[in-house]
Amino acid sequence: MLTLTHLAKTYPNGTQALGGINLTVAAGEIVAVIGGSGCGKSTMLRLIAGLDHPTAGSVKVDDLVIDQPHPAVGVVFQEPRLLPWLSIADNIGFGITDLPRAEREQRVSRALTRIGLADYGRHWPRELSGGQAQRVAIARALVAQPKVLLLDEPFSALDAFTRLSLQDALLSLWAAQKPTLVLVTHDVQEAVALADRIIVMQPHPGRIFLDIPVDLPRPRDRLSDDFFRRERQVLRALDGSLTVDSDPAKADADNGQTNAAAMWW
Template identity: 60%
Template sequence: MLSLNGLSKTYGNGVQALGGFTLDVPRGEILVVIGGSGCGKSTLLRLISGLERPSRGTVVINGETVTEPHPLINLIFQEPRLLPWLTVRDNIAFGLADLPAPERDRRIRLALGQVHLEGYEDRLPKELSGGQAQRVAIARALVTQPEVLLLDEPFSALDALTRAALQNHILDIWEESRPTIILVTHDIDEAVLLAHRIVVMKPWPGHIVEEITVDLPGRRDRDDDGVDHYRREARALLGSSLASA
């Protein structure tokens, strides 16, 4: 269980990015956060990951308060952020130096299989497409075997076909190990296709204005009537939050 209790974040310049954000996220839920620019979505993920400390409130995982980067939580950024001088294998293994070599190799093979990049171990980042590079970033996050996987608009710079393929990879990963996934996106279609629950945020300071429980099967057809229903509901709520911001 991940619990976010009254999270607020005010930066040194006085900007309050997040205010009073409270939410429980059950283990194995795919939660998607949508909202306009400046509503604190990325700040929320950085607080959950332990990369930043809240001004007030707590992040708690399995009863433990998160005060720094936590081994059960990993964050995937919008850009792959691969080290260009390291191979795919070495980028994935970057945080595994303390593990014995056999266990490190086992985890790398497993992670490569999860993102369908077997055979790419010795390539450098410059030899990869944008979609392949993002899959390496996903594998690097998976290799630590996190309970909570945070994704900060990881597919926004990709073409539509690559984006759809990576959305399916996320569902493959979820079906295999059932991590808790929190995804930030501006794409309403992406939210409805992936989410068990959608949270709509409003800015100044960032806070929740609405939640939508998406009562649809795990694999969804974007042209299905049910998907269209939730798409219209999410679009209306997002539009209302922006109009009143």
């Protein structure tokens, strides 16, 4: 279980990035975080990863306080960040070199198969497409079997077709281990397609505006009426999150208002 308790961050210049976040994410749950510019999404992810220190509050994975990078928390960034001098197999196994060789090779082989690159172990990063490279980055993070995996807009640089394919690949990898996933995204459809819950953030300072459950069965039909209804619900919440002193209950109501939805990003 991932627990954020009164998590706040104020930078030395006085900018209050996070104004106190309370959030609990169950083991194996997928949570998407979405919101306008300046709402603290990336700051929150850095604090959960232990890459930065909060001004107040805490991050815990089960009973473990996260105040520095820890094997319990993996991170996938926007760019694959593969090491060009290592083969694909060695890139995936880079973080588990402490394991016995046989177990390491077994995990890497299994990961390559799950991402559809079973024959690419001896290839080099330069030989991969952008989508293939990001598959390797996700496999590298999951092969260490973290309890929590953070994804910072991992598909934002990819074309729409590749993005859809990678969303399905991510769910396939997740299903094998069921780690807790926290995904930061600007893509409403992606959030609805992947998440069990969508956290809509409000800026200045960053805080939770609305927590939206997504109770659609998997695999999700992106063309279904239920899927479109969830997308509209998130867009209304985003619209409301940009209004000063807005009421989350009103944003969640089915009033058909999306005046600012096109500006949230």
